[in-house]
Amino acid sequence: MLFRINPFGLAKLNGWAKTSKENQKQIFRFLEQYLGMRGWGRSIIERASVDLEGPVPWYTYPAISELNRITPENATVFEFGSGNSTLWWRAHAKHVVSVEHDPLWFASSNTGADSNILLREPWDKANERHFEAVQAVVDQIPEFSTDLNELEQIDRGIDAKPFLSYIGELLNHPKEHFDVIIVDGMARSACARVAVDRLKPDGFIVFDNSDRDDYQDAYQYLIDAGFARIDYWGPGPINAYEWCTSVFTKSLSPFQKS
DSSP states (O other): EEEEEEEGTGGSSSTTTSOOOHHHHHHHHIIIIITTTHHHHHHHHTTTOOOOBBBSSSSOOOHHHHHHSSOOOOEEEEEEESSSSHHHHHHHSEEEEEEEOHHHHHSSSSSTTSSSSSEETTTTTGHHHHHHHHHHHTTTTTOOOSSSOOOHHHHOOOOOOOOHHHHHHGGGOOOOOEEEEESSSSSSHHHHHHHGEEEEEEEEEEESTTOOGGGGHHHHHHTTTTTTEEEEEEOOSSSSOOOEEEEEEEEGGGOOOO
């Protein structure tokens, strides 16, 4: 059996010992069907965001299922952050552009040279022509109250100043160009703000780790800009806890697929 009692603390639950064998089997069957069929055990062992078939985004399982359903086959996608999610998006969309800030992750990830991933390290000058516009966006973001020092804020991606080139990569594309924009890397509050006018009217933004208070300003900004927020709470690859991946959209048309 793939799942045992101890990892889930079932033996410590009041009444577990008195629970019928049939009910215990039913619990184990659910764990095997829900987590086992999604390759959660494999992702733990390999320490990689995978299911039983291959790479998947490091989002929650409910979000992955919904994105698999609603993403148009001819979608154009921009991704802040890269990795196995890039491979998954390439298999589910027509064109994917990803920007990455971490050179070590860029070199070691399984994305391949042809995956159109652009490396924009902290303090990179590659998109300097956009710096004034990006800085204007960053200046609008309220200061985040935190006990983290400056280096820790940069490491967490809360401080946007080192990531102007990373953020500005999206501005190399026309307005209303992308069907999907993923905010799943650094400087997410700024990335969410610049994403708004690069998104098609019926497109949507995927915002991972949307349970984190760090990005509260970004959630409110998108809502104030007319987006509805749809949350997908649950477990996902690698992690042994639940979190939230959200979709922000102004249109219900992506969700009206059968």
